[in-house]
Amino acid sequence: MRLTSDFVVSATLRRAAGEGAFAALRHRGETQAGAIFIVVDCLDGTGVLYGPAPQASYDDRPSERLFVRLHAEERVTRDVIEARLEKELRFDPDCYILEIEDRQGRPFVEIIPST
Helix, strand or coil: HHHHHHHHHHHHHHHHHCCCCCEEECCCCCCCCCEEEEEEEEECCCCEEEECHHHHHHHHCCCCCCCCEECCCCEEHHHHHHHHHHHHHHHCCCCEEEEEEEECCCCCCCECCCC
């Protein structure tokens, strides 16, 4: 059984706060299965955007939520992140967007390498 989106979001917010990062829910999505996007602001004018991993990544872990970086560069400007989020919200207004401010760039979720 896969964890619900609201559970994953809540756990991620608590984990980030527990590790000393500021984290907030920016956009609330569909409780059970809304896609989750995570913006990590590195507080230096750059950031990283993570989104749901492709379904093929779940073959051996069907109950987990996995994430991938949604751009090729290690970090991008805020404008790049905001442009991608606008597209995602137009496509799926029921998605979650978490905002994390962390100088170390930690997303506090499991990241798999993008292919």
